Amino acid sequence: MTTTTKTDYDWKKSIPIDQVGVEERVARLNSRSIKKESKIQALKLALSMIDLTTLEGMDTEGKVIQMCQKAMQPHTALPDLPTVAAVCVYPNMVKTAKEELRGTGINVASVATAFPSGTATRKMKLEETRQVVADGADEVDMVISRGAFLKGEYEYVFDEIAAVKEACGDAHLKVILETGELHTYENVRKASDIAMHAGADFIKTSTGKIEPAATQAVTLVMLEAIRDYYYKTERMVGMKPAGGIRKAKQAIQYLILVNETLGEAWLTADYFRFGASSLTNDLLMQIAKQQTGVYQGPDYFSND
Amino acid sequence: MADKQHNTDLQEKPFKPTSPTPRLQFNGFWEYDDAPQSTDSIELKEKYGLFIDGEFQSPESRTYFDTINPANETKLADIAEANEDDVDKAVTAARNAYNQRWSTISARERGKYIFRLARLIQERAREFAIIESMDGGKPIRESRDVDIPLAAAYFFYYAGWADKLNYAFPNRQPQSLGVAGQIIPWNFPLLMLSWKIAPALATGNTVVLKPAETTSLTALKFAELCRDAGLPKGVVNIVTGAGETGAAIVNHPDINKIAFTGSTNVGKNIMKSLAGTGKKYTLELGGKGPNIIFEDAPIDQAVEGIVNAIFFNQGHVCCAGSRLLVQEGVAETIIKKLRDRMETLIVGDPLDKNTDIGAINSKEQFEKINDYLEIGVDEGADIYQSSCSMPDEGYFCRPTLFANVGQSNRIVQEEIFGPVLTIQTFRTAEEGIEKANNTPYGLAGGVWTDKGSKIFKTGQQIRNGVVWSNTYNQFDPTSPFGGYKESGIGREGGLHGLEPYLKLK
Numbered sequence: 001m002t003t004t005t006k007t008d009y010d011w012k013k014s015i016p017i018d019q020v021g022v023e024e025r026v027a028r029l030n031s032r033s034i035k036k037e038s039k040i041q042a043l044k045l046a047l048s049m050i051d052l053t054t055l056e057g058m059d060t061e062g063k064v065i066q067m068c069q070k071a072m073q074p075h076t077a078l079p080d081l082p083t084v085a086a087v088c089v090y091p092n093m094v095k096t097a098k099e100e101l102r103g104t105g106i107n108v109a110s111v112a113t114a115f116p117s118g119t120a121t122r123k124m125k126l127e128e129t130r131q132v133v134a135d136g137a138d139e140v141d142m143v144i145s146r147g148a149f150l151k152g153e154y155e156y157v158f159d160e161i162a163a164v165k166e167a168c169g170d171a172h173l174k175v176i177l178e179t180g181e182l183h184t185y186e187n188v189r190k191a192s193d194i195a196m197h198a199g200a201d202f203i204k205t206s207t208g209k210i211e212p213a214a215t216q217a218v219t220l221v222m223l224e225a226i227r228d229y230y231y232k233t234e235r236m237v238g239m240k241p242a243g244g245i246r247k248a249k250q251a252i253q254y255l256i257l258v259n260e261t262l263g264e265a266w267l268t269a270d271y272f273r274f275g276a277s278s279l280t281n282d283l284l285m286q287i288a289k290q291q292t293g294v295y296q297g298p299d300y301f302s303n304d
Numbered sequence: 305m306a307d308k309q310h311n312t313d314l315q316e317k318p319f320k321p322t323s324p325t326p327r328l329q330f331n332g333f334w335e336y337d338d339a340p341q342s343t344d345s346i347e348l349k350e351k352y353g354l355f356i357d358g359e360f361q362s363p364e365s366r367t368y369f370d371t372i373n374p375a376n377e378t379k380l381a382d383i384a385e386a387n388e389d390d391v392d393k394a395v396t397a398a399r400n401a402y403n404q405r406w407s408t409i410s411a412r413e414r415g416k417y418i419f420r421l422a423r424l425i426q427e428r429a430r431e432f433a434i435i436e437s438m439d440g441g442k443p444i445r446e447s448r449d450v451d452i453p454l455a456a457a458y459f460f461y462y463a464g465w466a467d468k469l470n471y472a473f474p475n476r477q478p479q480s481l482g483v484a485g486q487i488i489p490w491n492f493p494l495l496m497l498s499w500k501i502a503p504a505l506a507t508g509n510t511v512v513l514k515p516a517e518t519t520s521l522t523a524l525k526f527a528e529l530c531r532d533a534g535l536p537k538g539v540v541n542i543v544t545g546a547g548e549t550g551a552a553i554v555n556h557p558d559i560n561k562i563a564f565t566g567s568t569n570v571g572k573n574i575m576k577s578l579a580g581t582g583k584k585y586t587l588e589l590g591g592k593g594p595n596i597i598f599e600d601a602p603i604d605q606a607v608e609g610i611v612n613a614i615f616f617n618q619g620h621v622c623c624a625g626s627r628l629l630v631q632e633g634v635a636e637t638i639i640k641k642l643r644d645r646m647e648t649l650i651v652g653d654p655l656d657k658n659t660d661i662g663a664i665n666s667k668e669q670f671e672k673i674n675d676y677l678e679i680g681v682d683e684g685a686d687i688y689q690s691s692c693s694m695p696d697e698g699y700f701c702r703p704t705l706f707a708n709v710g711q712s713n714r715i716v717q718e719e720i721f722g723p724v725l726t727i728q729t730f731r732t733a734e735e736g737i738e739k740a741n742n743t744p745y746g747l748a749g750g751v752w753t754d755k756g757s758k759i760f761k762t763g764q765q766i767r768n769g770v771v772w773s774n775t776y777n778q779f780d781p782t783s784p785f786g787g788y789k790e791s792g793i794g795r796e797g798g799l800h801g802l803e804p805y806l807k808l809k
Contacts, residue, residue: 016754018774021605031445033339033657041334224604231327231640255334260648264332 009197011154017185017221026216032256039252040290046251047074047283048082049269050276051109051240054304055090055116055208064093066304068100075284075301078291084280085269086139090115091132098136109139109174113164116178116207118143122160129167139172140164143207144191146181154194161198174202174240174273179218180210188218192225202238204275213243214275216257223261236265242275248286251279327640330647331691339657341444346434348521351382354390354544355527357397358537364389369546371520374441374670375654375663375698383520386543391512391552394541398483398510399558401538406510407480409536415466418505420533422459425452425498428529432494432522437654439521440493441663441699442617444655454779455498458797461781462502465802469507472802477809480508481584482560484805485553488523489566490516490665491620491721497523499796500563501540507805509561510539514553516566517546518666551577559583561805565622568719568745568790586794586804588622588786590719591747594740595625595776596762598733599633601752605774607641610725613750613776615649615703618661619723620669622791623748625776627716629736632729639707639727646690646703653695661723663698670699673722680706680715685726711742719745733758737765746788750776769795 034042052071054063064087071084086107089097097108110132114120120128129140142164148156165173175195179188195203203222206213219241226237241254251274258266266272281301289295351368353360365387370379386394406414425432429452436447469478484504488496493515504511515523527542543549547570554562554577564574565588578585595613597606613625630638654662664670681687685706694700704724709716716726730736740749748770751762763771769787772778779785784800786792794804 016600016602018602018605018754021602021608021774024775025605025608031449031657032336034336035339036337038335038337045334227328259332259334260330263328263330264334265329267332267334 009193011158011190011194014186015189015193017189019185022185022217022220026220026257029256029260030216030253034252034256040287042252042255043248043283043287043290044082045267046248046255046274047280047287048085049273050084050280051086051088051242051273052084052280053088053208053242053275053277055088055111059090059093061093061096063304064089064096065100068097068106070280070302070304071101071106072104074280075288077300078284078287081284081287085273088141088275091128091135094132094135094137107138108136109141110135110137111141111143111207113142115141115143115176116209118145119147122163125160126163126167129164133167133169133171137171139174140168141174141176141204143176143178144195146178149182149187149191154190157191158194158198161195161200165199172201173199174204174238175200176204176207176242178207178210179205179214180212185218185221188221189225192222193229196225196229196237200237202240202273204240204242206241206243206275208243208275214241214245216253219254220257220261223257227262230262236271238271238273239266240273240275245274245276246278246282248279248282251283328644328647330644336650336658338653340653341434341437341655341657343434343438343655346431346438348381348435352520352524352544353384354386354394355524355530355540355542356390356394357401357541358531360527361393363387364393369517371439371518373438374518374665374667375695377698380439380521383517383524383544386514386545386549386552388552391543391549391556394512394543395483395485395556395558397538398512398541401536402482402510405536406539407508411467411469411508414505414508415463417533417535418459418463418466418502421529421535422456422463424529424533425456425459429453429456432525434655435521435525436494437662440490440519441654441665443659443662444657445659446617451492451495454781455494458495458498458781459502462506462801466506469802469806472799473806473808478507478802478806479809481805481807482509483558484509484511484561484563485556485559486511486513486563487550487553487566488513488515490519491617491622493519494522494526496565497526499565499801503796503801504563504805505539507802509805512541512543512553512559514543514545514550517544520544554578561585563796563804564588571792584804586786586796587792588794588796589747589790589792590745591622591624591787591791592627592717592719592743592745593623593625593748593750593768594627594629594743594766595750596629596736596740596752597631597634597638598736598751598753598755598758599631600754600758601634602754602774603634603637603641606752607638607645609750609752609774609776610638610642611645611649614725615661615723616777618664618701620665620721621777623770623777625748625750626720626725627740628725628727629739630727630729631736632731635727635729639705642705643688646705647692649690649692649703651690651692651694651700651702661703664701664722665699667699669721670701673701673720673724676715676718676720676722676724677704680709680713680724683709683713683715685709685713685715711739717743733762737762741765741767744790747791748772
């Protein structure tokens with residue numbers, strides 16, 4: 001792995017991004033028409049890329065256990081489906097999820113670093129990171145310090161990500177930029193670059209707690225950042241849009257974005273994830289429709 | 305024949321003699337299935353006559369020619385060929401309609417008819433889009449999302465002007481001219497028809513229009529629509545045919561105004577024919593658009609803009625950005641990204657909703673483009689073509705880049721009118737602007753930079769009728785369009801587009 005040090009990069013310099021151009025590109029890609037076998041393929045692929053998520057203050061162990069069951073067996077009527085990629089929970093639920101998913105190949109992801117606001121001391125953030133990894137998290141979803149970023153303290157943001165990466169050990173690090181608070185595509189681009197150079201394995205749009213959450217335009221800007229980073233270092237960084245992706249149609253549009261920006265190598269759960277919960281059932285309904293020719297009512301699909 | 309064989313070879317294998325393989329792989333396991341637009345709802349007659357005096361008539365010439373689908377070389381219909389007698393009939397019908405009806409009704413009434421035409425185009429948009437793609441080879445995505453909606457927009461826009469001409473020209477008395485003869489090209493058939501007919505009718509003139517011989521169908525469908533709209537007979541006449549039919553229109557003594565869009569050579573001939581006749585004219589001719597990328601440009605969006613500038617409508621666009629001028633600091637990055645981007649372009653069936661680049665419009669144009677590919681290779685340029693899969697039949701051309709070219713090369717100087725881009729680099733803004741202007745053409749160009757002041761400074765120095773900034777190939781009925789130098793005379797669109805159809809007292 002070749003990560004560059006912060007001195008290799010001039011953080012003060014912004015990469016120009018044309019908002020109109022980004023949005024036009026997204027609109028054009030949205031006009032792709034995915035039919036027949038390629039649609040079924042896309043629906044199953046999307047299912048296998050889901051980080052099935054519950055991040056509520058009122059989460060219970062029972063709810064997490066049920067969600068893990070859903071992750072393993074999304075829909076009993078369709079036994080041959082892929083499982084989701086991971087379940088994503090708060091730190092206090094990591095042990096529960098880990099126990100439930102042991103031996104299934106499904107990862108446990110935990111948010112950390114004072115999710116969702118990220119306003120805690122670095123010491124606490126690192127401690128929390130070490131704790132969730134010790135509890136069995138395979139993946140850590142951290143949030144960046146948006147306050148520091150917007151103030152222009154890019155080195156602070158870089159150092160923090162690098163420190164969390166170190167604290168992760170073998171666990172994969174996803175860096176949440178919370179793009180809804182960054183306001184411009186230039187900022188999204190800069191935050192993506194900082195995160196990748198600091199060692200992020202994935203960059204992720206949002207916590208899901210702030211509107212707007214993931215948008216296709218933001219995702220495209222981040223995919224283009226990943227592409228430039230790959231051109232430069234040959235290291236593949238993954239992408240995770242999260243929040244607001246509820247429909248199968250949207251998921252397919254995201255896959256098209258990935259397919260035509262980064263190509264086939266990124267079309268795997270190793271490099272692309274959806275942070276979503278209700279998306280799962282819409283994908284299942286669409287898959288069932290493709291196989292049976294008719295839509296079934298939502299009552300035929302378990303909510304968790 | 306030997307030459308032709310060579311052309312075919314050139315077409316079949318992707319050339320990448322100077323380029324490393326793209327860094328990213330796009331021919332993955334997830335291939336989009338065919339998503340063809342259904343043609344079931346389309347009704348085409350086997351044979352189309354000339355639309356004169358409100359009805360379809362058999363041609364005096366008694367001859368017909370085939371119109372074919374360039375994507376599969378099958379015949380779509382027989383099209384009548386109008387000779388001088390037919391053109392004379394059409395002009396007489398237009399003159400009578402002008403004298404007896406169109407010039408006597410109120411301006412508001414005229415506007416009402418034009419609004420009606422606009423609405424009918426909208427209502428039948430899908431049908432027009434499908435026929436446009438079948439007859440001309442352009443992707444359905446473009447005919448559906450660009451050509452037809454814009455054609456309707458031009459009719460709506462000029463319909464609004466019909467009863468407001470006095471406000472367009474304050475303190476003047478705008479008067480219609482009489483009969484307008486209009487000749488349009490094959491690259492945007494219905495859209496070019498709307499650019500011509502909408503302002504002519506709004507200003508109170510009647511029309512004899514000739515569509516290009518390879519793309520007559522949507523004009524003939526439009527004739528049906530004029531009939532459905534109850535437009536007074538003879539106000540719009542559609543005569544089909546090739547160059548001779550066009551010449552008969554240009555040379556007809558009872559025509560007051562000629563509007564032509566097409567090649568520079570034909571435009572020059574028309575100017576000669578019109579010298580001393582007193583006919584008004586507008587000519588919208590060829591181009592070799594410079595697309596200038598400064599190193600502070602938004603690079604990823606610029607790459608997308610380059611693609612839209614040259615590969616839109618197979619490059620059959622007179623204002624295409626066919627000469628890419630890149631500041632040297634970003635040239636390598638741009639070329640690398642452009643090559644990867646070209647790998648994702650889908651070339652194929654124009655009726656497939658996922659097609660990005662459709663069929664070359666005609667065999668003649670297909671051969672011309674192939675000749676230029678050969679010329680480029682012979683001139684020593686580095687050719688790069690996308691490795692996309694190609695249909696087995698029909699006229700298709702791979703998206704092509706030529707790097708390492710000089711300003712003196714033919715492929716840089718001459719209009720190719722195909723999906724072929726030349727790339728030159730420049731160091732200073734002055735050098736870029738000088739290269740941009742060093743051409744007999746001056747239709748359209750692009751400037752890409754994140755710096756506003758640079759946009760205006762550069763834009764003002766480029767001798768082009770249109771300069772787009774951080775975008776390309778954007779059209780709007782309110783905006784005038786036309787060329788400098790050998791790219792034409794006069795403006796179409798917007799307020800400026802009214803004047804060529806009026807006498808201002």
